Amino acid sequence: MKSNRQRRAEIKAKRAKRVMKLTTLRHPRHAFGETPAGSLAADHSALSHNNTYGLLPDYYVDQCFICRDCGAQEVWTAAQQKWWYEVAKGHIDSRAVRCRACRKRIRDRKTAQKRHMEAMAARPRHPNEAFFRRRMRPPAG
Numbered sequence: 001m002k003s004n005r006q007r008r009a010e011i012k013a014k015r016a017k018r019v020m021k022l023t024t025l026r027h028p029r030h031a032f033g034e035t036p037a038g039s040l041a042a043d044h045s046a047l048s049h050n051n052t053y054g055l056l057p058d059y060y061v062d063q064c065f066i067c068r069d070c071g072a073q074e075v076w077t078a079a080q081q082k083w084w085y086e087v088a089k090g091h092i093d094s095r096a097v098r099c100r101a102c103r104k105r106i107r108d109r110k111t112a113q114k115r116h117m118e119a120m121a122a123r124p125r126h127p128n129e130a131f132f133r134r135r136m137r138p139p140a141g
């Protein structure tokens, strides 16, 4: 028969173990109080825009990811992560999904589209534009 004191100690130890497990799941070395080589320290005050119940990172490490569009393998560096989360104020659950080339392709397409729209808006109007506008309206009823 265990005493209450023994039982309480057991429960406390079990709970501590569970908390440790949850912590190490999200931050592999967090529980050991060390940071991996080549990691960048996180600035929690710069991360305060994240209204999260989860833990904020203490550091960033280079991460490998597969590009969503072309399947290329790319590294999301610790410095890029720090910039994304702390300067650009990216959401803490957001991750890099596209490689540099694919992001550039999307950006170029958007720029071209914007330039086209500006050119269309700046083009000289048709002398009888009101006529065409009326004709293009869908029939009433």
Ligand SMILES: [Zn+2]
Pocket: 067, 068, 069, 070, 071, 072, 098, 099, 100, 101, 102, 103
């Ligand atoms: Zn790609």
